[in-house]
Structure formats: structure tokens, C-alpha cells
Amino acid sequence: MTNTESKHLKWFGLPAIAQYLRPYRRQTTVMILLGILSSVCDTIYPLFNRYALNHFITLGTLDTLGMFLATYIGILLAQVAANFISSYLIGKVELDVGRDLKNASFNHLQTLSFSYFNTHNVGYIHARVMSDTDRIATTISWRVMDIVWNVSYIVFVFAVMLAVNVYLALWLLLLIPIAAVLVIFFQRHLVVLKRKVREINATISGDFNEGITGAKTIRTLVVGDRIQKDFETDTSHMRRTAVHSTHWSALFTASVTLMASIALSVVLWKGGKMTVQRLMEIGTLSVFMSYALAMMEPVQYVIEAVSALIDVQVNIERFKGLMDSESDVVDTKEVIEQYGDAFHPRKENWEALKGDVEFRDVSFRYPDGEEMVLEHFNLKIPHGTNVAIVGETGAGKSTLVNLVCRFYEPTKGQVLIDGRDVRERSQLWLHSRIGYVLQTPHLFSGSVRENLRYGKPDATDEEIMAALKLVSAEEAVERMGHGLDSDVGEGGDLLSTGEKQLLSFARAILADPAILILDEATSSIDTMTEKKIQDAIGVMIKGRTSFMIAHRLSTVVDADLIIAVVDGRIVEMGKHEELMARRSYYYRLFTRQYEEAATAGELT
Numbered sequence: 001m002t003n004t005e006s007k008h009l010k011w012f013g014l015p016a017i018a019q020y021l022r023p024y025r026r027q028t029t030v031m032i033l034l035g036i037l038s039s040v041c042d043t044i045y046p047l048f049n050r051y052a053l054n055h056f057i058t059l060g061t062l063d064t065l066g067m068f069l070a071t072y073i074g075i076l077l078a079q080v081a082a083n084f085i086s087s088y089l090i091g092k093v094e095l096d097v098g099r100d101l102k103n104a105s106f107n108h109l110q111t112l113s114f115s116y117f118n119t120h121n122v123g124y125i126h127a128r129v130m131s132d133t134d135r136i137a138t139t140i141s142w143r144v145m146d147i148v149w150n151v152s153y154i155v156f157v158f159a160v161m162l163a164v165n166v167y168l169a170l171w172l173l174l175l176i177p178i179a180a181v182l183v184i185f186f187q188r189h190l191v192v193l194k195r196k197v198r199e200i201n202a203t204i205s206g207d208f209n210e211g212i213t214g215a216k217t218i219r220t221l222v223v224g225d226r227i228q229k230d231f232e233t234d235t236s237h238m239r240r241t242a243v244h245s246t247h248w249s250a251l252f253t254a255s256v257t258l259m260a261s262i263a264l265s266v267v268l269w270k271g272g273k274m275t276v277q278r279l280m281e282i283g284t285l286s287v288f289m290s291y292a293l294a295m296m297e298p299v300q301y302v303i304e305a306v307s308a309l310i311d312v313q314v315n316i317e318r319f320k321g322l323m324d325s326e327s328d329v330v331d332t333k334e335v336i337e338q339y340g341d342a343f344h345p346r347k348e349n350w351e352a353l354k355g356d357v358e359f360r361d362v363s364f365r366y367p368d369g370e371e372m373v374l375e376h377f378n379l380k381i382p383h384g385t386n387v388a389i390v391g392e393t394g395a396g397k398s399t400l401v402n403l404v405c406r407f408y409e410p411t412k413g414q415v416l417i418d419g420r421d422v423r424e425r426s427q428l429w430l431h432s433r434i435g436y437v438l439q440t441p442h443l444f445s446g447s448v449r450e451n452l453r454y455g456k457p458d459a460t461d462e463e464i465m466a467a468l469k470l471v472s473a474e475e476a477v478e479r480m481g482h483g484l485d486s487d488v489g490e491g492g493d494l495l496s497t498g499e500k501q502l503l504s505f506a507r508a509i510l511a512d513p514a515i516l517i518l519d520e521a522t523s524s525i526d527t528m529t530e531k532k533i534q535d536a537i538g539v540m541i542k543g544r545t546s547f548m549i550a551h552r553l554s555t556v557v558d559a560d561l562i563i564a565v566v567d568g569r570i571v572e573m574g575k576h577e578e579l580m581a582r583r584s585y586y587y588r589l590f591t592r593q594y595e596e597a598a599t600a601g602e603l604t
Contacts, residue, residue, distance in 0.1 A: 016316050016317075016319075016320045017097075017101070017136060017140070017316060017319070017320075020097055020100050020101055020104070021097060021140065023096075023100075024093050024096060024097065027089045027092065027093050028093060030085075030086075030089060031086050031089045031090055031093070031145060031148075032145075032148050034082040034083075034085055034086035034089075035082075035086055035145050035148045035149045035152065036148065036149075036152045037078065037079070037082045038079050038082045038083055038086065038149060039149050039150075039152040039153040039156060040152075040156055041075050041076075041078060041079035041082070042079070042153055042294075043153060043156040043157055043160055044075055045075075045290075046286070046287040046290035046291060047160070047287060048068070049283065049286050049287065049290065050281075050283035050284055050286055050287045051068065051283065052068070052283070053281075053282050053283035053286055054281050054282070054283035054284075056068075058281070058282065058283070086145070090141050090142060091141075093141045094137045094138055094140075094141035094142065095137070097136075097137040097140065098133055098134055098136075098138075101133035101136060101137060101319065102129055102130070102133050104323065105128060105129045105133060105319065105322055105323065106129055107343065108322065108323055108325070109125065109129070109322075110342055110343075111327055111342060112325060112326075112327045113327040113328040113329040113407065113408065114402070114407045114408065115328050115366070115367040115368060115408070116325055116327070116328075118368065119368055125322075128318055128319060128321075128322045129322075131315075132315040132316075132318050132319050133319060135312055135315045136312055136315050136316055136319060139308050139309060139311075139312040140312070143305040143308045143309055143312075144305075144309075146301050146304075147302055147305045147306065150297075150298035150299075150301045150302045150305070151298075151302055153298050154176075154295070154298050154299070154302075157291050157294070157295065158173065160287075160291075161287075161288065161291060164284055164287060164288075165271075165274075165280060165284060165288070167270070167274075168270055168271055168274070168280075168288055171266050171270055172263060172266065172288070172291070172292060172295065175259065175262065175263050175266065175295075176295070176299060178259070179256075179259045179295075179296055179299050179300075180299055180303065182255055182256075182259065183252075183256070183299060183300050183303040183304075184303055186248060186251065186252040186255065187252075187303055187304060187307045189248050190245065190248050190249060190252065190307075191307050191310075191311055193241060193244055193245035193248060194245060194311075195311070196241050197238060197241050197242050197245060200234060200237055200238040200241060201238060203234050204231070204234050204235060204238060207227075207230060207231050207234055208231070211227060211231065256296050256297070256300050257296075259296045263292040263293070263295060263296065266292070268289070271284075271285040271288050271289070272285070328367050328409065329406060329407070329408065329409050329427065331423075331426050331427060332423070335423070335424065335425060335426050336426070339425060339426035339428070339429050340426065340428070341426070341428070342427070342428050345426075345428055345429075350429050350432075351418075351425075351429075352514075353417065353418060353429075353430075353433040353514040353515070354383050354418045354514065355417075355418070355514045355515050355544060355545035356380075356381070356382055356383045356416075356417065356418050356419065356545070357380075357381040357404055357415070357416070357417055357515070357545060358379070358381065358414075358415070358416040358417075358419075359374075359377050359378055359379045359380075359400075359403070359413070359414075359415055360378060360413055360414045360415075360416060361376050361377075361378060361412070361413040361414070362374050362376075362377045362378070362403065362410045362412070362413035362414070362415060363375045363376060363377070363410065363411050363412040363413055364377075364399065364403065364408070364410050364411050364412075365411045366408070367408070371568075372411070373396060373399050373568040373569065374399065374410075374569075374570070376413075377413070377570065379573075381545060381561070382545075383545055384542075384543055384544065384545060385545055385546075385560045386541050386546045386548065386558075386559045386561070387545075387546065387547045387548070387559065387560065387561045387562075387563065388547075388548045388550055388555075388559035388561070388562045388563070389401070389547060389548065389549045389550070389562075389563045389565060390550050390551075390553055390556060390562060390563070390564055390565070390586065390589065391564060391565035391566060392566070392589075393551065395565045395566055395567060395568065396565055396567065396568030396569075397549045397565050398519065398549060399565075399568060400547070400563070401517050401519070401547050401549060403415050404417075404434075404515065404517075404547065405430070405431065405434055405436070405517070406422045406423075406427055406430055406431075409423070417515075433513055433514045433515065434513050434514075434515045434516075434517060435455075435508035435509075435511050435512075435513030435515070435516045435517065436517045436519070437501075437504050437505055437508050437516075437517070437518050437519065438504070438519050439519050439520040439549075441492065441497070441501045441503070441504040442491060442492070442504075443488045443491060443492030443495070443500055443503060443504070444488075444491075445488070445489070445490050445491070446487070446488065447482075447484065447485050447486060447487055448477055448480070448483070448484045448485070448486050448488060448503065449461070449464060449484040449485065451488060451492075451503060451507065452464050452467065452468075452484075452503065452506055452510055453510075454507060455467075455506075455507040455508060455509075455510035455511035456510045456511055456512070459510055461484060463510065464484060464506075464510065465484075467506040467507075467509045467510045468502075468503075468506045470506070470509055470539060470540075471502050471505040471509065472502070473499070473502035473503060473505070473506050476499045476502060477503075480495075488500075488503070505540075508540075509540055513544065514544060514545065515544065515545045515546070515547075516540060516541060516544050516546040516547070517546070517547045517549075518537065518546070518547070518548045518549065518550075519549045520549050520550060520551050534555060537555075552593070553589065553590045553593050554593070554594075556576070557576045559575075559576070560575070561573065561574070562574060562575065562579055562586065564579070564585050564586045564589070566585060571584075571585050572584060572585055572586050
């Protein structure tokens with residue numbers, strides 16, 4: 001381990017998660033006390049052997065047998081109870097802390113802005129929320145108890161041995177540092193190897209996931225043999241590393257057994273002489289033999305537990321890194337006091353939203369970008385205006401929408417809704433009044449009814465069916481077999497892309513938003529369905545401020561305002577007729593699409 005790692009690991013990262021352990025300090029205290037009680041019982045058992053040998057066998061008397069058995073059974077029952085209760089509490093604390101860590105990380109993710117998700121992939125975030133929290137909870141609960149039990153056992157055993165026979169106890173004490181050095185040597189190698197195995201296993205999991213999710217692509221590209229070779233290479237690498245780790249583990253186990261045998265040999269050699277010379281009773285020799293055999297394992301477990309705590313530091317640091325991540329978009333303290341936050345909204349203070357939008361001297365640069373996307377941009381959009389944003393794929397059409405939704409905040413200037421800066425009211429207030437239909441529709445696992453009620457939790461079946469009918473989706477729902485109770489599958493996988501998009505439209509309509517955003521929402525729908533959707537959109541946008549990010553320019557010719565975007569910058573604004581008359585960028589874009597559509601026979 002490097003010096004740099006040692007500096008970071010000296011506290012095992014425990015202060016970073018202390019707040020999640022604090023609610024369970026009573027259970028933890030009881031666990032520790034019961035663990036100590038259990039180790040005391042284990043320490044006492046060899047003393048019963050000593051008493052039995054020295055009294056019942058050597059003296060040949062059974063006078064105290066009843067008391068002996070009662071005491072032995074009492075201690076045995078106490079240990080069984082202590083082990084049962086402590087194991088129950090350890091498991092409970094493990095699950096409770098794991099739950100709290102997951103809840104805390106998941107809830108924190110809900111407060112982060114879009115820039116965080118743009119720079120961190122799903123696999124990374126999933127590992128922080130699931131794998132890291134599980135490992136932290138398991139290690140902190142069980143490994144800490146391993147240290148408590150084994151350290152207390154070692155202390156009690158040496159206290160007893162020193163009380164019984166100082167000379168023989170000191171001989172055994174000399175072996176402990178040797179055993180500790182041996183265990184540390186093996187643990188350093190094993191920790192490195194186990195980390196490699198975990199890393200390779202993560203790679204294999206990723207390959208396996210890609211093999212499933214990309215099955216169609218793999219077959220159509222005919223690259224199955226290459227994917228298989230990559231998978232076999234990774235699994236072979238994992239096997240070699242795991243076998244290497246197994247070799248070290250076997251050597252480790254054999255070395256610990258050797259040290260226990262050496263300890264037993266020392267006891268038999270020195271203790272045997274003392275027993276022959278009648279300087280020590282046979283029962284005392286039996287006690288030392290028991291302790292000599294049992295001493296090496298606690299040393300091994302303590303060092304393994306410490307190694308596990310050091311190892312889990314990586315997980316703690318990654319969890320802490322997530323929790324320390326700050327959002328680029330944050331409500332002020334005053335706003336939270338008046339409107340509440342995402343988890344404790346004060347809806348009684350929420351005003352109605354009309355839908356007037358204004359960009360006032362706005363300059364904007366994405367958090368991970370270097371160039372300004374907007375500079376000193378001014379635009380007023382009255383309530384009820386239908387705004388279309390057009391441009392090539394990747395031109396940056398979503399920038400204005402992201403600012404209106406407050407997914408990002410202006411670098412300079414203001415975005416006003418109904419005459420007030422969006423920063424003067426809460427994000428949740430704004431988002432609850434915006435309907436957003438994405439290019440790639442997403443449905444939640446569950447039924448059609450449950451998915452549509454995300455738009456309006458108290459919606460009746462009649463309202464849901466009315467929304468479905470408006471977007472011509474009622475027939476698609478009826479074909480599913482169970483109507484509104486039909487399961488859509490994970491992410492809506494049981495439906496076609498077009499069907500998912502139709503349900504997304506219905507969900508947006510059901511929410512009755514003041515501002516409606518359609519992000520290339522008809523791109524996944526065939527031309528026949530698109531005609532129906534266009535009619536539905538005409539109904540949806542009446543009385544609402546709407547933003548349509550469009551790739552098919554035929555869908556925006558009737559827009560009140562068309563904004564053309566190139567390389568993230570606005571190059572033209574106006575109505576369709578005005579822009580066509582200028583014969584500039586929009587004209588060229590529209591003409592090219594018209595010719596392509598005519599060639600493909602899509603025009604009527």
C-alpha cells in the first residue's frame with residue numbers, strides 16, 4: 001500500500017458515514033457488549049476442562065458435579081443468547097444502514113442538475129447507489145464486530161493465561177507478533193488479488209449486459225464471434241487471477257495452521273516439563289493447549305477485518321464523492337422556505353402559471369463547455385405562442401428549452417416566466433407545470449393506468465381514456481389485452497416505440513401543463529400515425545405556450561415563431577413564410593427535406 005493510500009485510510013473513512021451509524025448507536029452498543037460477553041464465555045470454557053481434570057479425574061470426586069454442570073449450562077445458554085441477539089442486531093443494523101445509504105444517495109441524485117448525469121454514466125451511478133452502499137453496510141456491521149469479538153477474546157485469554165501461569169503465557173506471547181507479521185504479509189497480497197477479481201468481474205458484467213441489450217445489433221453486424229472471444233478472454237483472465245488468489249489463500253491457511261501447531265508444540269514442550277516436574281497441574285496444561293490452538297485464528301480474523309475496513313475505504317470515498325456532488329441549479333434558502341423543496345413541497349404557496357416566457361440579455365455556456373452557446377440573447381414569448389426550434393441533428397436545439405425548464409441556469413442574464421425570474425420560485429413548482437414529451441419515450445414498469453397517472457395521480461379512468469382518445473392511442477391500449485391494466489414491461493419494452501410515444505403524449509395531456517415541450521416527439525412515429533398526432537398537437541397547444549424541437553420541418557410550418565439553430569447558435573427567427581422569403585439557412589434546410597420526402601414518396 002502506498003503512503004498516499006495510508007494517509008487516506010488511517011480512519012477507514014468512518015467519519016464520512018458516522019451520521020448514518022448514529023441512529024443505531026444503541027443497537028451498536030448492545031452488539032458490542034454482547035460480543036464481549038460471548039468472547040468471555042469462549043475464554044471460560046477451557047477453565048471448565050481444567051476444573052474437571054484437576055477435581056473429577058485427578059481427585060476422583062463428584063461432589064461439585066451438580067454445581068459444575070449448572071454453571072456450564074448457564075454460561076452456554078448465556079453465550080447462545082448473546083450470539084443470537086448480537087447476530088440479529090448485526091443483521092438488522094446492516095440492512096438499516098444499507099437502506100439509509102441507498103435512500104440518501106438516491107434522494108441526493110434527485111437534487112442534482114442534468115450536468116451531473118451528462119458527465120456520469122448510468123453504470124457508475126448504479127454502482128454507487130447499490131454495490132458501494134451494500135459493501136459499506138456489510139463491512140461496517142460484521143467486520144467491526146469481528147474486531148470486537150476477536151480482540152476481546154485475545155485480551156481475555158492472555159489475562160487468564162497470565163493469571164494461571166506467567167512463564168508459559170509469555171512463551172505464547174512471543175509467537176503473536178510472528179503470527180501477525182505472517183498474516184499481514186499474506187493479506188496484502190490477497191487484498192490486491194481480490195480487488196483485481198472484482199474489477200475483472202465488473203468488466204464481465206458489462207460485457208454480459210452488452211451481449212443481451214445489444215443482441216440485435218450483434219447479429220445484424222455478424223460480430224458474435226468477436227464478442228464471444230472478448231467475453232472468453234475476460235473470463236479466462238478472471239479464472240487465472242482467481243486461481244492465483246486461491247493459491248495464496250491456501251498458503252495462508254496452511255501458514256496459520258502451522259503457527260497454531262508451533263504454539264501447541266511450545267505448550268507441550270514447556271508445559272509438559274512443568275507438569276512432569278509437578279510445577280503445573282494437568283488441567284492447567286489442558287487450558288494452555290486449548291488456548292494455543294485457538295489463539296491464531298483470532299489474530300487472523302482481526303487482521304482480515306482491518307484489511308476489509310481498509311478495502312471498503314474505496315467504496316466510502318466513492319459514496320462520499322456522490323453525496324458531496326453539488327447541483328448547478330439550486331433553490332435559494334428563501335425560495336425553499338416559501339415553496340418547499342422536492343421532498344417537502346408547500347403547494348399552498350404555489351401560484352398559477354400563465355406561460356409568458358422572456359429571455360433577458362441571456363448568455364449561456366454549458367458547465368462542461370468552453371464556448372458561449374448564447375450571448376446577450378433577448379426574446380419575449382407571449383402566453384399561448386407556439387415556438388418551433390429547428391436545425392440539423394446535434395445543432396443544440398435543446399438549449400433554449402433547457403433554460404426554460406431550468407435544467408440549467410443562464411451564465412448571465414435572466415429567464416423570466418410570467419414576469420419573474422425563474423430563480424425566484426422553486427424548481428418543483430416550475431417542473432410541475434411543464435409537460436415534456438421526449439424523443440426517446442420512457443415508461444415506468446407497471447400498467448398503462450399507473451403510467452398515465454404519473455401525469456395526474458388522481459385521474460379517473462374516464463379522464464385517462466379521454467387523453468388516450470385525443471392522441472389516437474385507445475385502439476393500441478385495447479389491443480394489449482387487458483386495457484388500462486395491461487403491463488407495459490420494464491421501460492415499456494412490451495410496446496413498440498410508436499405506442500410508447502403515444503402513451504407519453506397522453507400522459508402529458510393528462511397533466512394539463514401550462515407550458516408544453518415536444519422534443520422531436522413525432523420522430524419515432526410512422527407518417528400515418530404522425531398525421532393523427534399532428535391533429536392532437538393542434539388541440540394540445542391551444543391556450544398553452546409550447547416549444548417544439550423538430551427535425552421534420554413539415555410539422556412546424558404553422559408555428560407562431562420558428563428559431564433556426566446552427567452549432568448551438570441562433571441564426572434565424574421568424575414565421576415560416578418570412579424565413580422562406582429570406583432564402584437563407586431555413587430555406588435551404590426546408591427545401592432539402594422537401595426534396596428528400598418527395599423522392600421517398602412520403603408527400604401526398
